[in-house]
Amino acid sequence: MTGxxxxxxxxxxxxMFLVMGAIVPxxxxxxxxxxxxxxxxxRKKSIYEGGLSPVRDARIQxxxxxxxxxIVFVIFDVEVLFLYPWIYVYxxxxxxxxxLLGFLNxxxxxxxxxxxxxxxxxxxxxxxxxxRWV
Amino acid sequence: xxxxxxxxxxMNWAAQERALTALIIGxxxxxxxxxxxxxxxxxxxxxxxxxxxxVQSRFGPNRxxxxxxxxxxxxxxxxxxxxxxxxxxxxxxxVYVWAPIVASISTMLVAAAxxxxxxxxxGVDYPLVVANMDISAFYVEAVLSIMVVAAFMAGFxxxxxxxxxxxxxxxxxxxxxxxxxxxxxxxxxLMAHSLNxxxxxxxxxxxxAFAQPIGFVVFTIALITDLGRMPFxxxxxxxxxxxxxxxxxxxxxxxLLYFQExxxxxxxxxxxxxxxxxxxxxxxxxxxTIFSPMIWFLMKVIIVLVFLVWLRxxxxxxxxxQVTDLGWKWMLPLSxxxxxxxxxxxxxxx
Numbered sequence: 001m002t003g004x005x006x007x008x009x010x011x012x013x014x015x016m017f018l019v020m021g022a023i024v025p026x027x028x029x030x031x032x033x034x035x036x037x038x039x040x041x042x043r044k045k046s047i048y049e050g051g052l053s054p055v056r057d058a059r060i061q062x063x064x065x066x067x068x069x070x071i072v073f074v075i076f077d078v079e080v081l082f083l084y085p086w087i088y089v090y091x092x093x094x095x096x097x098x099x100l101l102g103f104l105n106x107x108x109x110x111x112x113x114x115x116x117x118x119x120x121x122x123x124x125x126x127x128x129x130x131x132r133w134v
Numbered sequence: 135x136x137x138x139x140x141x142x143x144x145m146n147w148a149a150q151e152r153a154l155t156a157l158i159i160g161x162x163x164x165x166x167x168x169x170x171x172x173x174x175x176x177x178x179x180x181x182x183x184x185x186x187x188x189v190q191s192r193f194g195p196n197r198x199x200x201x202x203x204x205x206x207x208x209x210x211x212x213x214x215x216x217x218x219x220x221x222x223x224x225x226x227x228x229v230y231v232w233a234p235i236v237a238s239i240s241t242m243l244v245a246a247a248x249x250x251x252x253x254x255x256x257g258v259d260y261p262l263v264v265a266n267m268d269i270s271a272f273y274v275e276a277v278l279s280i281m282v283v284a285a286f287m288a289g290f291x292x293x294x295x296x297x298x299x300x301x302x303x304x305x306x307x308x309x310x311x312x313x314x315x316x317x318x319x320x321x322x323x324l325m326a327h328s329l330n331x332x333x334x335x336x337x338x339x340x341x342x343a344f345a346q347p348i349g350f351v352v353f354t355i356a357l358i359t360d361l362g363r364m365p366f367x368x369x370x371x372x373x374x375x376x377x378x379x380x381x382x383x384x385x386x387x388x389x390l391l392y393f394q395e396x397x398x399x400x401x402x403x404x405x406x407x408x409x410x411x412x413x414x415x416x417x418x419x420x421x422x423t424i425f426s427p428m429i430w431f432l433m434k435v436i437i438v439l440v441f442l443v444w445l446r447x448x449x450x451x452x453x454x455x456q457v458t459d460l461g462w463k464w465m466l467p468l469s470x471x472x473x474x475x476x477x478x479x480x481x482x483x484x
Contacts, residue, residue: 013160
């Protein structure tokens with residue numbers, strides 16, 4: 001190895017970690033297959049539902065509430081994704097050339113506007129009771 | 135064209151035999167770390183049972199091993215390994231089998247990027263981390279939430295109403311707290327001018343817990359929620375959902391899922407210490423100078439772990455609607471307030 005490590009180099013060990021993460025449980029399952037007895041019957045394989053036989057389909061429909069949460073989540077997660085590269089922009093030299101009123105970094109102004117729009121959206125969602133559990 | 139250029143770069147670089155070196159480092163690191171985190175999680179299970187016992191004025195494990203019950207986990211492991219491996223009728227077999235494996239992969243991927251303390255040689259701290267990438271804080275946060283996918287796979291594939299409800303709740307809970315958690319990490323990264331966990335630790339002349347108190351509180355709550363610990367463990371609330379998403383799991387498969395939860399609890403505590411509690415920073419201890427960062431680091435991690443167990447013993451579980459309400463109406467605005475605070479401090483003090 002000579003010189004500074006490349007950025008990619010840090011990601012290579014992750015492959016080994018991924019493989020190791022899969023090997024440990026698979027090895028445990030294989031060991032169980034050898035050690036433990038296996039005499040399944042209908043009773044043992046049945047679903048637990050309070051001790052009685054299961055009623056109707058277990059694949060119940062999910063509450064529509066979860067869907068609304070998911071939509072709001074996607075919007076705000078995108079916001080967070082934009083914020084991560086913004087950290088570097090904020091700290092960079094270029095941005096210090098664009099200052100408002102002598103002290104306000106333009107990167108900050110832009111992000112404040114962006115978050116303000118999203119917060120308005122959140123307020124709207126709360127006002128419309130989209131986030132209230134029904 | 136960009137893609138071709140990228141592939142070419144990778145090929146050129148692999149030709150320099152660096153790929154092999156990196157792979158070997160990865161293999162050694164993975165082998166050591168999988169041992170370390172598994173033993174660590176075992177210690178935490180034992181610690182939790184002992185502390186819970188103390189809180190509830192009973193002994194906890196005190197028969198196997200000495201009167202401290204150290205071998206209890208070994209006994210439990212033997213039991214789990216010899217139990218019959220049953221897959222319930224109607225379960226989606228592929229997904230059911232893969233859920234514990236996905237959980238294990240997620241915790242291992244987190245462990246790859248987290249520094250497990252440091253060694254101090256000639257006054258310089260050398261962090262013990264395998265993949266010291268530039269964006270490790272972002273990466274850890276992203277990979278930490280794969281655990282929820284594993285929980286959802288387990289609950290969805292079990293063909294059991296309790297499991298499915300637990301999986302839904304887990305997902306809703308994760309969704310509500312992922313955003314505040316991310317914003318808090320951004321607040322920290324803003325002050326540290328870096329997303330690298332090692333840089334974040336080294337920039338903490340003042341702990342970020344003091345520099346950003348709101349962020350610290352919000353992040354701690356979001357972390358507990360992400361880990362599914364007591365006040366926020368609606369996805370496995372035993373009074374309502376039997377065992378939540380693990381209801382249909384038994385034997386070693388249950389053991390694996392359960393164990394992964396404890397491993398992610400250890401990793402989450404380490405993350406909290408790294409981001410907000412100064413990591414391994416601390417004065418040198420004479421004679422054992424080389425290990426002094428390690429001692430500070432372990433002390434902080436153990437305090438956080440005991441705090442989590444203590445919380446489990448003394449706080450009641452919230453309802454799921456209270457949890458999501460808290461997330462969207464309090465944690466998210468508060469995390470943005472913290473971000474604004476971090477920006478202001480960054481502008482005026484830097």
